[in-house]
Amino acid sequence: MAPIATTAPDIATDTIQAVKAAISAPKPTSTSSHPLDPLSAEEIKAAVSLIQTHVEDIDPEAKIWFKHVTLHEPPKAELVKYLLATRDGSTTAALPREAAALISRTTSAGVKFYEYITSLTSSSVISCEVVADLDHAPLDADEMVAAEEALLNDPEFAKVVEKLRLPEGAVVVADSWPYGCDTVDEVPRLIPMMTYYRTSSDLDSNHYATPLPLIPVMNPATMKLHSVEYTPIYGGESTETIESLWAKEENFPWEKHEAHEYKHELQASIRGGLEPLEVVQKNGPSFKVDGHKVSWQKWELVVGFNYREGLTLHDVRYDGRDVFHRLSISDMTVPYGDPRTPYHRKQAFDLGDVGAGVCANQLDLGCDCLGSIHYFSADMVTSKGDVKRMNNVVCLHEQDEGIGWKHTNFRTGNASVTRSRVLVLQMIITVANYEYIFAWKLDQAANIHLETRATGILSTVAILPGEISPYGTIVNPGVLAPNHQHIFSVRMDPAIGALGEGNTVIQEDSVPMAYDPKNTPKNNPWGVGYTVEKTPMELSGFADAAPHKNRVFKIVNPNRTNPISGRNIGYKLVPQPSQLMLSHPESVGFARAEFADHHIWVTKYKDGELFSGGQYTNQSSGNARGIKSWVARQDNVANDDLVLWHTFGLTHNTRVEDFPVMPCETHTISLKPVDFFTASPAIDVPPSTQAFNKSTLVNGSCGSCR
């Protein structure tokens, strides 16, 4: 990275006054403020104004395109000081509010991207750095719409489409996709467009069921067609395209393909027999919300939200004790396994290439969750610098998760049973065809779970009807759904037991003892003994899951001991041992996904190191500015301020059953206390009784219902 610093110019006095007035305006959703509150609409407007003034002073002719304006979180040192000072409920001086922004300036010389940091407290531009040409800014919603419109109005593209001889009334649809790189020095920034058509006049008709065998590529700097790529239309190794067919047979037609709708109104029939199941919370929810602060069943936390990670969790505490400082989904990559050009470039990084916050669904009451729902909304910037309100981007609600714990005394027949109530913070993102549902779940046993659900519509490509392929599954006649991986990277910044104290990550394996049937009884003469092998991580580095060794990773606070067990207090991560990156280590795709070749990474905390694939993933070429460069520092991470990262996901070999919309594929990772408490933290959950739960007997006897 070669950022070029520019000097912040003076800002006109009237602008400063406007900004200050905006900041002091009442915030619509918050009743109390916190340093990690997302930027309010007024704060976004203030930052936009500061940036606009700054650009006008430098180059009045430049056209500004806003990519994002987001909270620049305070340095951890200051934040920790603030949090500790407010632990007992006392107030302390508010931390300065800052906004980070990415914009482009278009002039006659072309397009340049700039990173800004502005102070909303002092109404000033703190820094402005130009983005290197090899760093490609993410896509944004306005750009995707503009690219499609420009493509569909392009006469050269129209000529290509005409040769396909699509059915009467067919409408071409083009989804912007992030672009993989072929080499490490690829410019300019480009947008490949995945193309489809629909014949239905219903705008929600499923165009993914009828893909076209071509990928036009747009140049977003000019919004002109850069090139048209033709895709293989046979299965197997053949790379023959419709263009090469055209060379043999003029205007070889793209066959009429079959519609396959998902929208309920367009389906032939909907199943019956499903009776209502309502979650009724007659006294309302058990949680309390104060601005972005949430408390529930001994848990306290702060809810964050930004354009890139979407939902983040901060200052997570249980029963007044620190557990995690910050939890977030840091990055993800979706590499496709079809090796044929141009498919080899299909590798999305949905968070870095577009942004989970940008793509967040505005959730609907009664559709996305049951029971009593609290929603968090967010304000985002548009490309023009306006504020766009996104309603209900995060839902907060409770769920019943079955029995929490139970024991029956077989002598008396008396059962002690509790149910597990769970607090859910959920975000759903739509990235063109595909959906991800991310839910953080906190339970009464002090466990933290991250549930990921993959759903939505498979990325489909065109294939001649009757063909099959080793690289995917035919999910509709003439439609290949290529196999691919989803690899997530989760960032966990711990504060085990006490914010500000050092933590250590320990790898623990369960290993058989040496067997010696001739040996003395104190060894393992019967061959049944096993022990736990502990390997503390001393320097920043990586490790891998090993379920055959029951491997877990514990984050302990080596400064605090559990009075019952005599061991350090801790939390464990049971890593998901999913398949890692299948791309070859020398490939560009592998280099781009810095987090994707090991399950576990441990780094020393450093401000700003949030995104394990690096700040710029779109069309990235593997310049090693993500987690690999951070672990390479070989920092001390023993009894230190460390960050634990977990890479997990799924290799998704497509099924016919995944079309037209994939049933959720659900995975969960869990953080669980180990010797953190002096007994089960859930032991004092009230009993599960009929008086409380009011179940209904369909048949049978009622037992000893209380």
Place this chain on the structure above:
Amino acid sequence: MAPIATTAPDIATDTIQAVKAAISAPKPTSTSSHPLDPLSAEEIKAAVSLIQTHVEDIDPEAKIWFKHVTLHEPPKAELVKYLLATRDGSTTAALPREAAALISRTTSAGVKFYEYITSLTSSSVISCEVVADLDHAPLDADEMVAAEEALLNDPEFAKVVEKLRLPEGAVVVADSWPYGCDTVDEVPRLIPMMTYYRTSSDLDSNHYATPLPLIPVMNPATMKLHSVEYTPIYGGESTETIESLWAKEENFPWEKHEAHEYKHELQASIRGGLEPLEVVQKNGPSFKVDGHKVSWQKWELVVGFNYREGLTLHDVRYDGRDVFHRLSISDMTVPYGDPRTPYHRKQAFDLGDVGAGVCANQLDLGCDCLGSIHYFSADMVTSKGDVKRMNNVVCLHEQDEGIGWKHTNFRTGNASVTRSRVLVLQMIITVANYEYIFAWKLDQAANIHLETRATGILSTVAILPGEISPYGTIVNPGVLAPNHQHIFSVRMDPAIGALGEGNTVIQEDSVPMAYDPKNTPKNNPWGVGYTVEKTPMELSGFADAAPHKNRVFKIVNPNRTNPISGRNIGYKLVPQPSQLMLSHPESVGFARAEFADHHIWVTKYKDGELFSGGQYTNQSSGNARGIKSWVARQDNVANDDLVLWHTFGLTHNTRVEDFPVMPCETHTISLKPVDFFTASPAIDVPPSTQAFNKSTLVNGSCGSCR
């Protein structure tokens, strides 16, 4: 096994009349009968009567102790014929009803166990075989009570307890445990008793918080004390016991230990703040129950229940198509990792040593599940031959499991979303201190999940306060909870696509293609390609999970092809890659757990091969009559009548948080259709709407709620 056949004697005519009358009596819970219905009370009485008459004729002096009387399922060939004949709803001749029984006969010569098969249809004893001396019958509820009573009345044991100098008013409690073997030829049948004490007068006081350092061993044939074993009372390698301390210091007292209660009424305080969450199904459930036949959301199945496996699922079909013929939890083992004598013998096989059906909880409305609940009850035999009604041993209900599938059209903003409704069949078993919750879950996407929850109270042993141990965790002062494994074996008898046709199991790995950047485009020049490597299992055998290869096991029907994908229809098992048996391959503990050293087993179907650890697990010594002997036949299993078995579980290194009652540790395995359907089977699930779900807005906006 060396069974000795005896000749069935004539049965007195009046007994036959009584039996026939009993069989024709109305059955209280069934409205229609099925060949797999569990034995009714009348059928149990009839079988008891047949056996009693049979024994009286041979030896009128013999005292009979009934271990179990259970349905002898019809041979598969006959059952398949019956099921196919009734597919269109037509009736066919009922299959003969048979009961299998295990009893002991005590005479002056000692105790012998006998296996009976009786015909309830022809009121006759079909077979009676004596059980070999090396095969040890399971424990039963009456025997456990009798063993404890005999022990606590034994003057020799009283003398030992006196030396412990327990606190005033202490009551000793003794749990019968199954016994591991030291050698392969161990007789007689013995019952080790895990001992504890309580000082509270409350019978539900948690005696597991105050274990004693001794394991008396009872001989159940005589109900006399066989021996007293003293357990190590230091941590680490020391095998010193309180008996050896007594040699140095007369009457070294067993320190007064601290109570640690779980019963809500005995706890110091119960947390507040939890508001009611009710599941209301105002129109009742969506399922229909007819006797033991259940239908729900295109699923149909028959619910079985027996003394050993507890809940079983039969003839499982989706949308009129066969999926599985029989699903059951076949076996499980819980080996402990403390190598010191006598702990090396701690290895329970809860299903074979006692029985999941025998240990099933009688579920309480509103305590164990929410919503509208249907219960199945069961009749069991007592040791005296009476019928014991067990109410509510299986609950049937629906759950909401979050979003089923969702897609939002980013152009129109229109979301299509469904919720996933799940049908749950749940059984909870209490095995002395510990609980297991087994739930089969069927969903609308045609997936079948088996969820296991481990809860209850850790098996605890005594240790001197202040000591710690490498073999477990101190969970209460003076209480060691040893580390252990829970290894389950699930049996899956498939009928993919068509009952009676052959199936094949295919191991599928996702593997990178060879990378050759210099190669032609049709290969893998960019290094991103991968394919699926398929290895069909031709002969009976085993395989292992390999998550780093994304390994799945598909059961396909090679006689049927999916018209969309062109591949064979199938279901896949995503195996849980949990740690396998840690005991040494030469150990007796390893030999006993025949299923515990590989994740996957495939056998050719054979009547009666239901229990992967063998028919007799209690005090078994590894005589190889379980799954290892069946796969050793090297049967053809390609396009054949095969059974797939999955071994999975957890290595449980204990936490302080697992005491006094362990929060549920939950694991799920799933069977999912792969190219079984021509589209997502869940696509026709009705939309999730506010009108249907009636959620409550706590704050925020309502979106476009319909």
